[in-house]
Amino acid sequence: MSVAVSRRAAIPRPLIFGGVILAASLILAIFPALFAPYDPNAFDYAALLQAPSGTHLMGTDNFGRDVLSRVIHAYTIDMQIAIFATVFPFLIGTVIGALVGYIGGFAETLFGRVVDAVITFPFLVLVIAIVSILGPGLMNMYIAVGVVGWVFYARIIAAEVKVQKRLDYADAGRAMGYTHLRIIFRHLLPNAITPAVVYWMTDMALAILLGSSLGYLGLGAQPPAAEWGVQIADGKNFMATAWWISVFPGLAIVLTGLGFSLTGDGLAEVLRTKK
Amino acid sequence: MKTVLDVRNLTTRFAGPSGALVAVNDVSFSLGEREILGLVGESGSGKSVTLRSLIRLLPSMAGQSGEVIWQGRDILNMSPKDLKAVRGGQISMIFQEPTTALNPVLPIGLQIDENLRAHTKLTHRERLIRARELMDLVGIPEAARRLSEYPHQFSGGMKQRAMIAIALASNPRLLLADEPTTALDVTIQDQILKLILDLRDELAMSVIFVTHDLGVVAATCDRMAVMYAGRIVETGTVADVFAQPMHAYTRGLLGSVPRVGTERSPLMSIEGTPPSLSAIPQGCAFHPRCDFATEICRATQPDTKMLAAEHQVACHNSLAVVKTGSPVR
Amino acid sequence: MPLASFILRRLLQLIPTLIFILIVVFVLVRLLPGDPTSAILGDRALDADVERINRQLGLDRSLVVQFGVFVQSVFTGDLGRSISLKVPVTELIAQRLPITMLLTGMAALIALVLAVPLAFWAALYRGRAADTAIRGAFQVGLSMPVFYIGLILLTVFGAKLGWFPVGGYGDGFIDHLHHLFLPALTLALSLSAIIMRNLRSAIIGVVDAEYVQFARAKGISARLILLRHVLRNALISTVALFGLSIGTLLGGAVITETVFAVPGAGRLMVDSIYGRDYPVVQGLTIALAVLVSVTFLLTDLFQAWLDPRVAR
Numbered sequence: 001m002s003v004a005v006s007r008r009a010a011i012p013r014p015l016i017f018g019g020v021i022l023a024a025s026l027i028l029a030i031f032p033a034l035f036a037p038y039d040p041n042a043f044d045y046a047a048l049l050q051a052p053s054g055t056h057l058m059g060t061d062n063f064g065r066d067v068l069s070r071v072i073h074a075y076t077i078d079m080q081i082a083i084f085a086t087v088f089p090f091l092i093g094t095v096i097g098a099l100v101g102y103i104g105g106f107a108e109t110l111f112g113r114v115v116d117a118v119i120t121f122p123f124l125v126l127v128i129a130i131v132s133i134l135g136p137g138l139m140n141m142y143i144a145v146g147v148v149g150w151v152f153y154a155r156i157i158a159a160e161v162k163v164q165k166r167l168d169y170a171d172a173g174r175a176m177g178y179t180h181l182r183i184i185f186r187h188l189l190p191n192a193i194t195p196a197v198v199y200w201m202t203d204m205a206l207a208i209l210l211g212s213s214l215g216y217l218g219l220g221a222q223p224p225a226a227e228w229g230v231q232i233a234d235g236k237n238f239m240a241t242a243w244w245i246s247v248f249p250g251l252a253i254v255l256t257g258l259g260f261s262l263t264g265d266g267l268a269e270v271l272r273t274k275k
Numbered sequence: 276m277k278t279v280l281d282v283r284n285l286t287t288r289f290a291g292p293s294g295a296l297v298a299v300n301d302v303s304f305s306l307g308e309r310e311i312l313g314l315v316g317e318s319g320s321g322k323s324v325t326l327r328s329l330i331r332l333l334p335s336m337a338g339q340s341g342e343v344i345w346q347g348r349d350i351l352n353m354s355p356k357d358l359k360a361v362r363g364g365q366i367s368m369i370f371q372e373p374t375t376a377l378n379p380v381l382p383i384g385l386q387i388d389e390n391l392r393a394h395t396k397l398t399h400r401e402r403l404i405r406a407r408e409l410m411d412l413v414g415i416p417e418a419a420r421r422l423s424e425y426p427h428q429f430s431g432g433m434k435q436r437a438m439i440a441i442a443l444a445s446n447p448r449l450l451l452a453d454e455p456t457t458a459l460d461v462t463i464q465d466q467i468l469k470l471i472l473d474l475r476d477e478l479a480m481s482v483i484f485v486t487h488d489l490g491v492v493a494a495t496c497d498r499m500a501v502m503y504a505g506r507i508v509e510t511g512t513v514a515d516v517f518a519q520p521m522h523a524y525t526r527g528l529l530g531s532v533p534r535v536g537t538e539r540s541p542l543m544s545i546e547g548t549p550p551s552l553s554a555i556p557q558g559c560a561f562h563p564r565c566d567f568a569t570e571i572c573r574a575t576q577p578d579t580k581m582l583a584a585e586h587q588v589a590c591h592n593s594l595a596v597v598k599t600g601s602p603v604r
Numbered sequence: 605m606p607l608a609s610f611i612l613r614r615l616l617q618l619i620p621t622l623i624f625i626l627i628v629v630f631v632l633v634r635l636l637p638g639d640p641t642s643a644i645l646g647d648r649a650l651d652a653d654v655e656r657i658n659r660q661l662g663l664d665r666s667l668v669v670q671f672g673v674f675v676q677s678v679f680t681g682d683l684g685r686s687i688s689l690k691v692p693v694t695e696l697i698a699q700r701l702p703i704t705m706l707l708t709g710m711a712a713l714i715a716l717v718l719a720v721p722l723a724f725w726a727a728l729y730r731g732r733a734a735d736t737a738i739r740g741a742f743q744v745g746l747s748m749p750v751f752y753i754g755l756i757l758l759t760v761f762g763a764k765l766g767w768f769p770v771g772g773y774g775d776g777f778i779d780h781l782h783h784l785f786l787p788a789l790t791l792a793l794s795l796s797a798i799i800m801r802n803l804r805s806a807i808i809g810v811v812d813a814e815y816v817q818f819a820r821a822k823g824i825s826a827r828l829i830l831l832r833h834v835l836r837n838a839l840i841s842t843v844a845l846f847g848l849s850i851g852t853l854l855g856g857a858v859i860t861e862t863v864f865a866v867p868g869a870g871r872l873m874v875d876s877i878y879g880r881d882y883p884v885v886q887g888l889t890i891a892l893a894v895l896v897s898v899t900f901l902l903t904d905l906f907q908a909w910l911d912p913r914v915a916r
Binding site: 113121122205217247253258 | 621624625743750759763854859873877878897
């Protein structure tokens with residue numbers, strides 16, 4: 001009895017809140033049309049800059065577009081940014097980090113230099129520079145983030161694999177004649193990957209911030225696409241008169257970011273107590 | 276002998292998730308001038324918490340009751356300002372693990388100096404001279420140079436000496452020592468014990484010595500108090516208690532003391548383990564592990580009786596224990 | 605003197621970092637779209653002119669030679685001339701970088717002033733309402749994009765209430781501080797959230813440490829215990845984090861300067877990238893990277909001062 005109760009209480013509250021927010025965000029991202037009351041790109045010159053009301057819950061922008069519908073449709077792009085801007089760094093960083101941690105020595109020294117270099121350049125400046133080489137747009141933004149972002153995952157994984165390598169079962173694997181790759185990816189990595197997964201959650205929150213920042217600067221998603229950063233930029237000249245154009249997309253960013261970081265905190269808590 | 280410290284019915288509770296945990300339960304004892312009292316027990320018996328309770332060095336969730344009369348005043352009722360003057364000024368404490376008890380980022384000299392600043396009116400120059408004297412007193416060579424060094428530059432034994440120097444800075448009348456030798460090598464242990472004995476004589480202080488090592492008690496203490504599950508179960512002079520333990524638990528402890536010439540071993544030769552604070556047995560807390568236990572032990576908590584001069588015990592069957600004699604011969 | 609040798613060692617470590625920075629910048633700039641010659645001459649230039657300009661800029665020589673020339677000129681303080689603004693890049697940097705340094709310095713200061721007391725408060729009352737409220741507020745702050753915070757502060761405290769100017773840099777030091785306050789506050793919020801989180805858990809880890817108990821047993825004042833024993837130890841890891849955050853702070857300055865129209869290095873960077881003004885991008889990247897390296901050095905030294913075990 002008491003065991004069941006305490007186990008249920010063991011799901012940390014941040015994880016529940018975060019999970020609910022993320023689930024809702026994903027549903028909105030996949031089926032925006034089911035929830036958006038209007039076409040996000042339809043101009044309505046009869047209803048320009050309307051304040052929030054019963055017909056337009058979040059008001060309309062300077063083209064008469066329904067802000068709520070644009071916020072909902074933006075989930076598709078911004079959740080896509082959260083995932084695509086992080087999943088490739090995650091995969092590449094995991095592979096490189098596992099190799100670096102397993103090989104050690106020279107590979108580790110070289111990798112250390114790369115880490116030094118990457119943290120010496122302001123991340124955002126580097127991403128802006130790369131995007132400007134490749135040209136604005138989401139695809140190029142993923143590439144730019146990927147070029148730098150893998151380093152952070154690799155650093156976490158390398159440190160963790162290095163610890164795992166010293167444990168007995170790695171020696172047992174070698175004694176049984178497994179190949180190095182098999183030892184790394186079947187035996188060491190599954191035990192080393194949890195901190196990287198926790199970081200991945202935080203990183204998705206950061207990716208949304210970065211994606212919307214580039215959108216705001218005109219380097220990410222391109223207008224008229226509904227993306228929160230683009231929407232905030234659209235509304236910035238109307239802040240004093242029609243605050244709703246910018247404020248609501250910003251709230252969506254905050255809420256989604258909270259969803260990811262709460263989930264990350266909760267996961268970290270669960271994994272910590274499991275150990 | 277003049278009494279300097281009188282502890283009456285001291286009880287310390289910690290607020291836990293499922294109700295209060297009683298770590299120190301109705302503890303009473305007194306301490307004379309220049310006397311060394313050994314507080315003995317297994318880990319978890321409440322001896323360290325008792326020691327810390329004397330100067331209210333407890334987390335904020337702890338609650339205390341009873342009296343700790345120090346020089347005519349109850350420490351438990353003191354204002355924060357008065358308490359601050361007593362701590363470090365009149366009653367000092369040294370800890371088990373010098374590596375964690377010394378602040379790693381401050382030079383030893385500063386850690387002595389802040390004690391002097393808090394409790395004396397000495398000038399900067401006088402404090403520096405005093406700090407050097409203290410280093411000499413506890414046997415740290417090259418005092419002037421070592422004052423500016425940091426804890427990580429000291430060896431284990433030297434760290435413990437430094438901690439003693441800090442504790443003694445303001446000439447305390449009472450030293451509380453919480454297992455001060457447990458973390459040290461055997462040869463260093465003996466040096467530190469001898470140092471504490473010498474300092475007691477030189478500075479005319481009283482000492483309360485918490486330890487689980489009866490060898491240490493035999494070598495240093497005048498009197499001893501044995502603790503079990505938060506209570507004192509037996510008190511007496513070290514000679515009396517060793518010659519004739521009256522509590523079954525004390526007898527068991529003495530039975531586990533290694534003979535001269537054999538290796539020291541931890542005191543775990545009594546069957547079973549001490550109870551956790553959340554599950555202290557009814558009646559006498561020791562009865563599940565006791566060879567002498569009878570029906571009454573399971574039902575009622577024994578009162579503390581004075582069975583000989585200065586020899587008190589809380590055991591229903593102390594007569595049976597006495598009959599079997601001391602395991603130490 | 606372990607500290608002196610530590611400083612020397614740390615200074616020597618700067619050299620490979622600087623070389624690495626130069627290589628990265630050199631490669632990066634040569635990857636930028638469109639070449640500088642066509643940027644100068646426009647798209648319909650004569651072949652002879654192109655050749656002449658190429659020779660003038662040294663672009664007709666091998667990459668290795670170009671790199672050598674590049675390194676040499678950087679060390680003699682010659683970063684070339686801006687193509688669009690027609691002034692030496694060093695002059696531009698000397699004008700604009702101090703503005704960004706003042707902005708990030710103010711931001712760092714504001715972040716510390718916000719984070720340190722609140723971290724103490726949250727840590728000492730952990731689990732209570734105050735702790736939950738502080739952490740919740742900072743969690744929200746951490747999820748807000750810099751440009752969004754900036755836009756809201758600008759609208760509320762600039763446009764609506766009129767307490768602060770809505771952009772620009774002003775004249776005279778006091779006026780500069782007045783103009784930079786809102787942008788600095790914008791930048792400070794997310795940094796203070798990061799610092800608060802780290803410092804809070806560091807304080808929780810230190811508060812129950814034996815040496816704090818020992819300090820309490822010595823009867824010294826609560827203020828000394830908190831500042832000398834708790835804060836100093838808790839700050840060690842926070843200082844390292846602070847150093848690592850400087851890059852993020854400078855990145856944030858790019859956006860903040862854009863939102864608040866502050867004529868700093870970040871703004872210049874964005875403009876130069878848009879305008880393909882190579883020498884400026886190159887010079888600024890070097891300057892920013894050097895700035896970050898020097899900040900790392902300073903935070904390392906501060907850490908070594910806080911924790912004597914570091915400088916061994």
